[in-house]
Structure formats: structure tokens, C-alpha cells
């Protein structure tokens with residue numbers, strides 16, 4: 001296989017942060033992960049995000065927007081007491097982050113309690129995460145996804161795959177241990193590479209048959225064991241559309257909670273302009289095609305899934321802003337515009 005000739009990594013975003021506070025915050029988080037007692041103390045004055053069977057609780061604000069409310073641990077205690085539940089449930093919280101002011105943030109799934117009763121007490125609605133992603137602002141959506149991913153991991157890793165014995169979590173939820181085999185399990189993510197392929201003038205978008213009607217996206221694929229990110233990218237493009245990648249440019253990454261946790265590594269990839277004939281692997285993709293800058297600009301104007309009436313040809317659209325695919329497509333359009 002042809003190796004990419006030009007692999008350019010650019011770290012574009014490292015976040016805006018006050019350095020000293022950032023360091024102390026990360027060290028505090030690390031202590032909470034390592035020391036159960038530190039975590040228990042932090043929980044007493046921490047904030048808790050609520051989920052019901054992995055759906056985060058959202059509140060509608062006075063101006064019609066949505067927020068992902070954090071409840072002080074004391075309030076959650078009150079809610080549990082009010083509903084006749086034991087306070088012990090508080091210890092099931094999972095540490096997800098801490099605020100700029102070093103307040104620990106946790107997620108808790110109250111799926112064993114009647115949903116409507118919690119919603120009434122909390123003044124919110126448990127909302128499917130995919131829908132929540134449309135309703136929340138960026139940082140809140142990221143937090144909701146992170147909390148859900150950790151809760152899901154704990155719900156599905158209760159047993160050791162070697163001995164079949166139950167595993168025990170630490171207080172923060174950063175790991176589970178099988179005391180019978182001594183194996184420690186850590187929350188798992190699958191690395192995925194997502195690439196927007198260009199021939200210099202057009203970009204290539206594809207769709208899987210399971211995508212919502214009319215949606216086209218950048219091509220993505222899971223890393224095979226032992227592969228580098230670049231190898232995955234070249235292999236996936238070859239497999240899915242029969243093209244050979246010549247150069248790769250790193251763009252950014254994103255934790256993606258659907259259907260299980262993935263770390264999406266996003267790149268721009270270029271193929272030779274003289275060899276652009278697409279040969280779609282129809283097992284993986286339903287369709288793939290080249291789009292011009294003008295077409296892409298039209299796709300980017302569509303902000304929400306369009307009404308695609310049955311019988312009528314579908315309106316094409318691309319993943320929404322929260323998906324890293326959208327960012328790749330936006331970046332490509334901006335670069336092309338600068339060129340023209």
C-alpha cells in the first residue's frame with residue numbers, strides 16, 4: 001500500500017485556560033481518582049448530573065433554550081429521601097470532571113426510580129442523548145456525553161471476563177477490579193479515524209444505509225489492532241471507496257458516545273487528482289460521491305435534519321455542528337474559498 005507522503009500534524013486548539021488553575025484542577029482530579037477518601041469528601045460538596053437509563057436530565061430555560069443542570073449533592077440527597085430512596089445511591093455516582101473552582105462533578109443514573117417522579121421534583125426531562133446533543137451548547141453536550149459514557153461502561157462491565165466474578169469499582173469510578181484474578185479494568189474507548197477526502201477541487205462524502213435519509217458524511221473506520229492512525233485512514237479509504245491516499249493533515253479529535261465510546265481522530269486526506277474514480281464497497285456504504293465547493297456550501301446551510309418526505313428525492317445534508325465530521329467539512333469549504 002502507498003504510504004502517505006506528507007503527514008502534517010497541527011495542534012490547533014489547546015483550550016483557553018488559566019495555567020495555574022488548570023494544573024491544580026488536573027492534580028485534584030487525579031487525586032480523586034486514586035484516593036477513595038478524597039473522592040468521598042469531594043462528593044459531599046460536589047455537583048451531580050442526573051440520568052435515567054442513560055438519558056441525561058435537561059431543563060428548559062425561561063428563554064426557551066436547554067441546560068444540563070448540576071444538582072448539589074445535598075439536593076440529590078433530599079430528592080432521594082423525598083422519593084423514599086436510600087441515600088446509599090449517592091455512592092453510585094461516577095466522577096466526570098471538576099469545575100474551574102475545583103468543585104467535583106459526578107454523574108448518577110437513577111434508572112431504578114420512577115422517571116416521572118424524578119422529572120417532577122427536578123423540573124426537567126430525561127432526554128435521549130442524541131436529541132440532547134441538538135439542544136445543548138457545546139461544553140454541556142460534551143459533559144453529558146462523558147457522564148453517559150462512564151455510566152454505560154460501569155453498567156456493562158460488572159463481571160471479570162477472565163473469571164466471571166463480579167468486579168468492584170473504586171469510589172471515583174475510574175476503574176473496576178476483579179479481586180479474584182487481580183485484573184484491573186479501565187473505561188474503554190475504540191479509536192476511530194474519520195477523514196474528509198479531497199482531490200484538490202472536490203470533497204468526497206458517503207452514506208451508510210443506516211444514516212438518516214439524505215445525510216452524507218466524511219468516511220470513518222475503526223482502527224485494527226496494531227495499526228497506526230495513518231494506516232487505518234489509508235486502509236479505510238481504499239476499502240470503502242477504492243482510492244489511494246497521498247497526504248494526510250490532522251485536524252482534531254472528539255469523544256463520540258454513539259453507539260459505544262470512540263475516540264474520533266479527524267483528518268483531511270488528499271488523493272491524486274488523476275485517479276479519482278470511486279468504487280464503492282456496497283457492504284459498507286450505500287453511496288459515495290464527489291461534491292463541489294458550491295454544493296458543500298449549500299449542505300452546510302442546513303442546520304437541522306430536513307423533512308425528507310417519502311416518495312420525494314431526499315434533501316442532502318451533513319452531520320450537525322456537534323459532530324467532528326461537520327467541522328472537517330466546514331474547514332475544507334473555508335480552505336477552498338481562500339484558494340478561489
Ligand SMILES: NC(=O)C1=CN([C@@H]2O[C@H](COP(=O)(O)OP(=O)(O)OC[C@H]3O[C@@H](n4cnc5c(N)ncnc54)[C@H](O)[C@@H]3O)[C@@H](O)[C@H]2O)C=CC1
Pocket residue numbers: 190192194217218219220221222223236254256258259262264284319323324325326
Ligand atoms: N462524530 C462524527 O462526526 C462521526 C462519527 N462516526 C462514527 O464513527 C464510527 C466508525 O465508523 P464506521 O464507518 O461505522 O466504521 P467502519 O468503517 O470500521 O465499519 C464498522 C464495522 O467495523 C467493525 N468493527 C471493527 N472494530 C470495531 C469496533 N471496535 N467497534 C465496533 N465495530 C467495529 C464492525 O463490523 C462494524 O460493523 C461509528 O461509530 C460512527 O458512529 C461516523 C461518522 C461521523
Ligand SMILES: [Mg+2]
Pocket residue numbers: 219220221236240284
Ligand atoms: Mg466506515
